[in-house]
Amino acid sequence: MTTPISTVSTLQALLTRRRIAADLQDQMGRASQEVSTGTRADVYRSLGMRSAETLALRARMDRNAGLIASNQVLGNRMEMMAELLGVIRGTAQGVLDLAISSRDAPGATVEAMQTAARTALDQLQSQINASYHGAALFAGVDSGQPPLQGWDEVNPRSGLSPRDVVEGVIGGGFTGAADAAAKAAELETIFASADAGQPARNFEATFYNGTPRLDAGGAPSPRLTAHVEEGVTLSYGVQANDAPFTELLRGLSMLAATDPAQIADPDAYRAWVGAAVDAVSAGVEGLIETEARLGGQQQLLAQTIATQTDRNDLYNSQILSLEGVDPYEAASRLSTLQTQLEATYAVTARLSRLSFLNFM
Template identity: 45%
Template sequence: MVWNVASTSSYQFNLFSRQNVQRTSLELQRAGQEVSTGRKADIYADLGPRSTSVMRLRASEADNQTFMQSNDVLGNKLQAMLTTIDSARDRLQGVLQTAIANVATPQNGAAVLQDQAKSALESVISTLNTSFNGDHLFAGLQSDTPPLVRWSEINATTGLSPEDAMTSIFGGGPVDAASATAIADQIDQAFASNDTGNPARNYEATFYNGSPELDGGGQPTKQVNAWVNNGQEVVYGARANDEPFREAIKGLAMLAVTDVSQMDEAAYSTWMNRVVDALSSAQEGMLGVSARVGFNQQVVETTQSQLTDLSLVRRTQISDYESVDPYEAITRMQSLETQLQASYQVSSRLSGLSILNFLR
């Protein structure tokens, strides 16, 4: 019978011991990391094929967070729009009340209507020129430019101010009901941007600098929109050339261009009725715009709530994949500490052994 006796040199034994200590140290470091973070140190190695699910969940959650951040900004933007419209309506209401009180005859403050209208006009224009994060809210897609030109400010494109355009149409003013109707009709054409005789007087030429209502082919231009979720779009734009805002500027401009208290009686009645119609239509229309903005706010808030709930579910799923059992991790770390201490003790004892100790 042949006996094979395997022998291990001291060098090999020391090498094996060092490798064991190194391996145990790395495992202890990994266990310590898992205890401190609560997550697997090498997620994809631990999960194997299931790591694909984690990658998909993380990608979906990243998209989710992007939508949530943009929706926060959009919600604040919509609130700014709503506040702006309500402020313009309040300013318009004061002029409308005075105009209604004087619609038949100039008796209750008609003499100050011109100054009141000019003040309201400046306020409404300034309000509708409001910007949010550098974007003018009522300029449509051309949000880098204030949409409205101030009453006495020259529009660089036409060389006219809104006051110049209105004065050109108003001329010497109406002398009777028929001429008041004719002038008011010309103003209606200009504010509908249909003044073919002098296009420079049109609303979208001198008064307004934002996105036009129609493109070159006569089709409605695109409104401002935002994606609030995958496959969910919100069209929320409101422009200063929308009919309610045009009617507001028109009604105020008809009062600002002249002292109505000095008009002929028949012309005055016709003129003031057209003014009241324009301002009343503006008030009603702006209320409708506010309702639309408020509805969009509700859509964004509902979507944001859904995204928040979905984010919670996804983060829980990700945590289920990536988290470690803290008790198991601590137990494993303590076991590795004990193992490493034993390895150190063995190495220390072996390093003290020498054949010379037995040859004395």
């Protein structure tokens, strides 16, 4: 009986060894990558059907990271708002400290009250008109322009400047306490934007250029809000037409538009200056409440960011448990592959040196 003998040519053996060496090199490359990165070289091929889990986790982590980034920008904006509210309150407090001693009758500070109020109005215009990343901080939703009109600047919508409005109410001065009280009440109506007879004089028509308190239909205008978490919206808007600002600006405008030292009638002085100082005081108190409310919103945002950061850490841990590799197993596999590759190189080198003459 004849038994066939299967033979393999030296060339075929050499080519086979080279293919094996190339495959081992590829496996070593992937193993080396896994050792250095701690994650699978081909995640989706390694996980198979579980690839959907890591894709879903990564999508959730990306959405969460996007919320963290936008919330951090919002946090910076709110921090700037909080700092400015403190500065605005300080500016007003300086005038109040000066004027309080001369509230009911001319005192030692009466000569400086008008200048101090006028200087404060200029400072407040700059402070209230501050912007962050090109958006006015206290203009509401309509943040594309500074909210506060300059004291001497004519508002093109009304054709009047704030100074025109206040001085128009004061006219030639005060004939007595009743006249001073009536003019103070008229300004209160104007700064509340409630002057139906001459609406062009209203605060929101001449003094203010941001989002009005009420829309054209009489409903409250939307305030600034931010989507800070899935299903959670934070309302954080502070506007220059809020009551603390209008009260503050009303009192300062009353002191800036007339020189208290020139009001001869004591009763008229008490009615006018008293109303002005009370308005500034109410504005300062309102700003304190506004700062407290904004501080609570900042705390809520900080807690939200902390929760989202912890959630991102959890997502990352879950992804690593799916995509990661055991560093000891990967290093052992790399060492084994290196040994196999070295052996393959040795055999391949020996085969490459063989020829028919070696057996003659």
